[in-house]
Amino acid sequence: MTVSKKVILLGHYGVGKSSLTRRFVHQKFSEQYSTTIGVTIEKKVVALPECEVSMIIWDIAGETSHQKVPHSYKLGAHGVIYVVDLTRPNTFQALGTEILNLQKHLPNVPILVIGNKKDLFTEKERTDLVKQLPLVPFALSSAKTGENVDAIFTELAKEMV
Amino acid sequence: MEPIEETVKLEKTFEQLRKLLLEDEQRDHEQLSRQVIELSEDINTRQRLQQKVDPIIDDKLSYVREHFPELFGPVLTRAIKRQIRESRNEVIDALYPIMGKLIKKYIVIELSTLSEKIDQQIEQVFSWEMWVRRLKAWATGQSLGKEIIVQSMKPTIQEVFVIKQHSSVLLGSYSRQNIMDRDMIAGMMTALQGFAKDAFAKEHQDLQTIEYETYKILLKNFQTFYVAVTVSGIINEAFKQQADDLILDFVHKVVNTHSAIDNEEDYLSEPLRQHFSQTNP
Numbered sequence: 378m379t380v381s382k383k384v385i386l387l388g389h390y391g392v393g394k395s396s397l398t399r400r401f402v403h404q405k406f407s408e409q410y411s412t413t414i415g416v417t418i419e420k421k422v423v424a425l426p427e428c429e430v431s432m433i434i435w436d437i438a439g440e441t442s443h444q445k446v447p448h449s450y451k452l453g454a455h456g457v458i459y460v461v462d463l464t465r466p467n468t469f470q471a472l473g474t475e476i477l478n479l480q481k482h483l484p485n486v487p488i489l490v491i492g493n494k495k496d497l498f499t500e501k502e503r504t505d506l507v508k509q510l511p512l513v514p515f516a517l518s519s520a521k522t523g524e525n526v527d528a529i530f531t532e533l534a535k536e537m538v
Numbered sequence: 539m540e541p542i543e544e545t546v547k548l549e550k551t552f553e554q555l556r557k558l559l560l561e562d563e564q565r566d567h568e569q570l571s572r573q574v575i576e577l578s579e580d581i582n583t584r585q586r587l588q589q590k591v592d593p594i595i596d597d598k599l600s601y602v603r604e605h606f607p608e609l610f611g612p613v614l615t616r617a618i619k620r621q622i623r624e625s626r627n628e629v630i631d632a633l634y635p636i637m638g639k640l641i642k643k644y645i646v647i648e649l650s651t652l653s654e655k656i657d658q659q660i661e662q663v664f665s666w667e668m669w670v671r672r673l674k675a676w677a678t679g680q681s682l683g684k685e686i687i688v689q690s691m692k693p694t695i696q697e698v699f700v701i702k703q704h705s706s707v708l709l710g711s712y713s714r715q716n717i718m719d720r721d722m723i724a725g726m727m728t729a730l731q732g733f734a735k736d737a738f739a740k741e742h743q744d745l746q747t748i749e750y751e752t753y754k755i756l757l758k759n760f761q762t763f764y765v766a767v768t769v770s771g772i773i774n775e776a777f778k779q780q781a782d783d784l785i786l787d788f789v790h791k792v793v794n795t796h797s798a799i800d801n802e803e804d805y806l807s808e809p810l811r812q813h814f815s816q817t818n819p
Contacts, residue, residue: 381707381721381803415733418706418725433706433725449732453704 379422379429382537383453384530387446387479388460389468390439393493396520397460398436401530406521413438416450423534430534442471443479456533457488463506463517464494473511487536489515491529496522652691693771695781696753698814699724700793700806702763704732709763710806712814727766731757758785765789788813 386394395413399405402419419434435454440446443459459476461469472490479488490512495503496519503517515532518525557564580586602609622629697713699720706728711720727748734745744764748755754773758765765785769777792809 379803381705383705383707383725416729418722418729420719420721420725431721433721435725435729447732447736449704449736450729452732453702453706455705 379431380538381431381433382455382534383435384432384456384458384533384537385435385437385451385454386458386460387437387443388439389441389462389465392439392460392462392465392468393520394439394458394460395436397458397491397493397518397526397529398434400520400523400526402434404523406523408521421530423531425531425534425538428538430538432530432534443475443482451482454483454486456537457483457486458529458533459488459490460493461490461510461514462494463492463503464497466509469510471511476512487533489529489533489536491515492517493520495519495524691772693769693773693777695767695784695814696770697766697768698810699727699766700763700810701728701766703759703761704728707803710804710808710810712807712810727755727757731759731764756781758782760789763793784814 386398388394390412391410395411395417396406398417398419399407402421413436415438417436419436421432421434423430423432435450437446437450443451457479459472459479461472463469469492476488476490480486492507492510492514495517498506507513507517516525516529518529520526580590694714696715697711697717699711700709701707701724702709706721706725708721708724711724713720717723730748731745735743744757744759746757748757752770754769756767756769756773756778758767765788767781767785769781788810792806792813796805
């Protein structure tokens with residue numbers, strides 16, 4: 378059995394939402410940055426032991442707060458990946474409030490907080506950095522190396538079914 | 539001692555002293571001279587110069603080849619843009635024959651298709667349908683020619699999608715041709731609808747049609763889902779009404795009798811195929 382689920386990616390511009398999506402769907406990465414205008418839709422089927430999850434991924438243009446994202450893009454979402462850039466503190470300074478707000482908008486919807494660009498830090502730096510984050514992220518990822526990318530989407534698929 | 543002898547002796551002593559004092563400098567000087575000669579030969583002998591310089595040039599060339607777009611792309615783009623801006627007339631002159639040919643070819647193909655269709659219609663000139671059309675044209679006051687052209691470009695339903703509001707989950711689809719991923723089409727159409735609503739801040743107004751080239755997408759919104767119908771050909775009000783009735787009929791007879799709208803996906807594809815392939819207006 379295949380179930381379709383709408384997944385939205387939120388976070389500031391340039392945190393790596395499109396890169397994570399591209400890495401997950403097409404197994405590709407590009408150093409060149411291109412801004413997402415509006416929204417890009419991608420799809421990938423994740424096979425779980427009990428069923429297949431067809432993830433309709435809404436890669437939404439980055440905004441400094443999710444409240445600036447068109448309301449209709451968030452409506453009907455079955456899962457959220459909130460991405461922060463570990464190299465830019467301003468992308469996670471208001472993380473706590475953002476997630477609380479998002480939970481009010483989308484009650485009972487799983488939200489995974491991801492710290493991206495982990496490849497730019499050493500193990501020690503990463504440990505220190507996680508302590509600074511207002512929330513403990515679900516995972517640290519790297520769209521560049523592909524580390525943890527599949528695991529994040531698979532975990533969200535599990536939480537959505 | 540004789541003065542000459544003394545002078546010679548002094549000179550010898552001086553020479554010995556000079557050798558002792560300047561021996562290192564002398565050696566350096568000789569080594570430097572040898573190096574200068576070698577360098578001069580390297581520079582002036584083509585083969586030897588090539589051996590030294592070729593690897594460097596090759597490295598640089600392959601770097602330029604690999605990074606050409608980054609190194610020269612912006613400059614070239616700017617130069618081309620400037621050139622186009624400054625020589626607009628020349629560009630038009632250069633493109634005109636190509637564009638002209640393309641447009642001409644397109645018009646010829648379209649006209650020949652239309653002509654074939656009209657020929658087929660005229661062949662049926664003595665058919666019962668043609669007499670009905672003549673009577674219809676006479677009754678409505680419209681020309682028979684116009685009626686024939688409208689018939690030639692009759693609208694046809696190409697695809698139908700039933701999509702869950704907001705989540706963009708596809709509940710069913712029917713298509714006359716192979717199309718790209720249906721889930722992604724459903725997602726994009728939902729995003730477009732949402733964008734139109736948010737951008738124009740009209741909560742109770744919906745996007746009703748999307749047009750692209752010769753295709754039109756008619757959208758019909760319901761509480762929990764919406765129906766998108768892709769149509770080719772010329773759409774008139776009568777067709778819109780007919781398509782509307784067809785959609786409402788489908789929703790009434792099929793969708794409303796299923797209670798699984800929240801649990802199942804793609805469960806409407808088969809009913810859609812049955813409904814629209816038989817009753818396509």
